[in-house]
Amino acid sequence: MRAWGSAIYRRRIAPVLVCIGAVFVMSCAFAKNTMAYQNIVIAIDPGHGGDGTEGETDSGAIYNGVKEKEVDMITAQALYEELSQYGNLTVYLTRTEDVHTELKDRVDFAKSVGADYLISVHYNASKYHRFYGAEIFTSAFGEEYAKGVSLAQTIMSWWVDDGRVSKGIKTRIGKNGDYYGLIRMGREAGIPTIILEHAYLDNNTDFDVYGTPEVWKRLGQLDATAIADYFGVKKGVVQADVGGELTVAVPTGQVDDDTTPPTDVTVTIDAYNPNTRELSYTISAKEPDSMLMYYDLNTQELAADEEHAFMHMNVWKNGETSMKGTYTVPEGYQGAFVARVYNNYEKYTYTPPITVPADLPGASTLLLGGTQVQPTGVAQAEGDAESTGTETPTVTLQDGSGATWTLDEALKEAKGAEYVVDHDQVENKNYALMIVALSVIGLLVVVSIVLAIATHMRRKKGRRR
Numbered sequence: 001m002r003a004w005g006s007a008i009y010r011r012r013i014a015p016v017l018v019c020i021g022a023v024f025v026m027s028c029a030f031a032k033n034t035m036a037y038q039n040i041v042i043a044i045d046p047g048h049g050g051d052g053t054e055g056e057t058d059s060g061a062i063y064n065g066v067k068e069k070e071v072d073m074i075t076a077q078a079l080y081e082e083l084s085q086y087g088n089l090t091v092y093l094t095r096t097e098d099v100h101t102e103l104k105d106r107v108d109f110a111k112s113v114g115a116d117y118l119i120s121v122h123y124n125a126s127k128y129h130r131f132y133g134a135e136i137f138t139s140a141f142g143e144e145y146a147k148g149v150s151l152a153q154t155i156m157s158w159w160v161d162d163g164r165v166s167k168g169i170k171t172r173i174g175k176n177g178d179y180y181g182l183i184r185m186g187r188e189a190g191i192p193t194i195i196l197e198h199a200y201l202d203n204n205t206d207f208d209v210y211g212t213p214e215v216w217k218r219l220g221q222l223d224a225t226a227i228a229d230y231f232g233v234k235k236g237v238v239q240a241d242v243g244g245e246l247t248v249a250v251p252t253g254q255v256d257d258d259t260t261p262p263t264d265v266t267v268t269i270d271a272y273n274p275n276t277r278e279l280s281y282t283i284s285a286k287e288p289d290s291m292l293m294y295y296d297l298n299t300q301e302l303a304a305d306e307e308h309a310f311m312h313m314n315v316w317k318n319g320e321t322s323m324k325g326t327y328t329v330p331e332g333y334q335g336a337f338v339a340r341v342y343n344n345y346e347k348y349t350y351t352p353p354i355t356v357p358a359d360l361p362g363a364s365t366l367l368l369g370g371t372q373v374q375p376t377g378v379a380q381a382e383g384d385a386e387s388t389g390t391e392t393p394t395v396t397l398q399d400g401s402g403a404t405w406t407l408d409e410a411l412k413e414a415k416g417a418e419y420v421v422d423h424d425q426v427e428n429k430n431y432a433l434m435i436v437a438l439s440v441i442g443l444l445v446v447v448s449i450v451l452a453i454a455t456h457m458r459r460k461k462g463r464r465r
């Protein structure tokens with residue numbers, strides 16, 4: 001019998017064993033964590049409710065003459081009716097009437113029917129009516145997080161296929177753990193609870209598409225299709241067992257929400273056409289904690305008009321580090337021009353402002369009032385803008401972090417490094433990188449030659465012996 005340390009073992013058997021081991025470990029890691037059920041109980045919770053005759057009035061968001069509680073009910077009823085047609089599912093509604101219902105009573109009801117999941121149906125609104133899109137909230141803790149996120153991911157993918165903008169699947173931390181009472185109490189009862197925010201009732205980007213009773217009903221049916229898809233259940237068919245897969249691990253601590261705004265937010269003007277007053281811009285930003293969500297540009301005096309500034313928010317394309325576009329400067333406008341970038345937790349950061357039109361390419365001709373017009377994108381020599389004697393406005397602005405700074409300071413900052421790309425420096429950096437890379441490759445070649453020679457010498461010695 002050969003010893004374990006023999007050459008054959010080392011050369012032939014060991015690598016094979018290592019490969020088998022690696023494949024085994026990898027297949028374990030990739031094995032899907034599937035939950036098996038014979039029957040899944042789902043409690044559907046139409047948000048809000050109550051007209052004040054019995055208990056409080058709770059209409060939820062009210063906008064465009066629409067009460068959220070009524071929209072929630074239409075969607076929840078449609079979801080209930082559609083989902084009830086699937087096998088291996090038992091579905092309940094936490095309320096069927098327009099009555100005030102405490103969050104605790106909703107959770108107690110879900111618990112009493114043995115609910116495996118509690119799904120709360122809502123529509124959104126925001127203070128300044130800026131936001132649009134759909135979002136889903138889950139618990140930030142334990143199995144309720146993992147189960148909630150896993151189900152929410154399937155629902156969100158159906159929503160996105162339906163044309164909705166995803167604001168993400170999120171947690172929200174409050175003083176006592178989960179911020180939303182329903183999610184917090186649901187978790188205490190051991191029921192994964194998710195809040196579906198289908199669309200914004202107070203924003204026309206959403207309301208124009210998702211603002212009729214027919215659509216509210218359709219969205220409920222779509223939710224049912226998505227939920228059935230997640231659990232692998234079939235309409236009118238009872239299967240031996242069904243179940244959804246956990247797509248995320250059970251967290252050990254809490255999964256934090258993002259409380260900080262995007263960083264490294266800058267805008268550069270790529271070209272300006274004084275005839276059309278159209279400028280081409282590139283906005284860059286970073287968001288290591290969550291995702292970049294919206295951006296907008298504005299020429300208003302922001303601090304004075306928070307309510308009306310930045311109303312036409314563009315969606316930041318998922319995964320991009322910069323966005324390009326055009327903006328038409330209002331005729332005769334002189335003053336600050338800034339962009340604002342949001343993450344999907346509604347935290348934002350302004351770019352350092354640019355003074356329009358003083359800081360634009362071709363500005364000097366414009367400001368001097370000449371009839372000649374600079375060709376698009378031709379930059380003026382530095383200092384031209386100052387020589388015109390344009391006044392620097394002293395507006396106090398606030399960034400997403402709450403810090404305030406004057407436009408004066410910001411302009412000084414803006415004229416610093418962020419706007420000047422020193423091409424020489426960039427090229428030098430590239431050369432430095434190339435030298436480092438070549439050195440490493442050279443070193444590797446030398447080491448392998450030395451090793452080859454050493455092996456050769458050892459073999460020669462062995463043969464002589």
Ligand SMILES: [Zn+2]
Binds near residue numbers: 048061122123
């Ligand atoms: Zn609501």
